[in-house]
Amino acid sequence: MSIPFTKMHGCGNDYIYINCFEHPIDHPEQLSRVISDRHFGIGGDGIVLICPSDVADAKMRMFNIDGSEGKMCGNAIRCVAKYVYDHNIATKETLEIDTLSGIKIIELHVENGKMVSATVDMGSPILDPSTIPVLVEDQEVLINYSLLIEDTSYSITTVSMGNPHCVIFSDDIESINLPITGPKFEHHPMFPESVNTEFIQIENRNTLHMRVWERGSGETLACGTGACAAVVAAVLNGHCDKDTDIVVKLRGGDLIIRYTDDSVYMTGPATKVFDGIIESIS
Known part of the structure; x- marks a missing residue:
């Protein structure tokens, strides 16, 4: 056929x-x-x-x-x-x-x-670890949470935009060996349904640079839910402001994300x- x-x-x-x-x-x-x-x-x-x-x-x-x-x-x-x-x-x-x-x-x-x-x-972000899901005890949300993978400690913020995301802020995302690092998060036992992982470099309060490792696909040129999760995490960590257009620069182009009290909007x-x-x- x-x-x-x-x-x-x-x-x-x-x-x-x-x-x-x-x-x-x-x-x-x-x-x-x-x-x-x-x-x-x-x-x-x-x-x-x-x-x-x-x-x-x-x-x-x-x-x-x-x-x-x-x-x-x-x-x-x-x-x-x-x-x-x-x-x-x-x-x-x-x-x-x-x-x-x-x-x-x-x-x-x-x-x-x-x-x-x-x-x-895109709807409201989900921050409850049990719903994302993330296996962690006695935590209402994971914002700037320390996660040790092998010998490296990462500060992670977890968000669901209908699928699970782990957001990490870095001073130099281009130096990250994503084919090595990405699977360590994707298959970590903390994430029972695996996870998409975003590495974010802050240019200013209105501009973020992002690389993404998507579960089941590897590194992709862009991830819309990941860009939304990145902006939510940036707001929660004090890097960006709510109800403001944030440009997320991905390897395949730019997305504009606005995180409000009601929802997350992606253009x-x-x-x-x-x-x-x-x-x-x-």
Whole structure:
């Protein structure tokens, strides 16, 4: 069976998108492992299924390179909104997308009949360790918490934006050997569902630089939920201010994050790369 797909990215966080309104997928875990490979497949950080929903304009399911299903992806959901709008699945400029982390509201920014960027209401951050989840005793929140990994002590702040994040501030994020350091956090027993890890360098109160190690995918060029978690952590640690636009500079581009008393808002681009057809899966 041939499967049409669209390759899209948000700040370089690229996925293979499949319209499941027209082409339902039976084994997305296996499909993601095969076609996400950058040498033997299409190449991407995973696959995203755009599915019908009884409660929203569409439903998003996303699978990492290793086949694991993620609950939420901030860059992918903007691309889902673009696909839904540009393909007339829903023609409103405010969309509701159903995810495993709940329904997200997306305000579209449209030019010449196509969506070019969007603002996503990402919801309120979760700081309760048991909900993130983080295995730690007698802690209401983990802000600037000391975690010893092998012989190195890290000051971490943990946040969930529908998926778990561990945020670390550093004076020089470029010197970090992420393929070595990232897995130490991802697979640490403190994080029973593994964790996404953000390394943040502060430029000023309105600008952060970020590198990210995503669970199930490795280092990616961008992570929308991670950028949101980074700004929340920066506010909690006194580096940034609430209700202010913060530019998060990622390797794939910039996201603008605003953390308010009500929610976290993320604004960023969504870009179509190309369409194609998967002829067979081996």
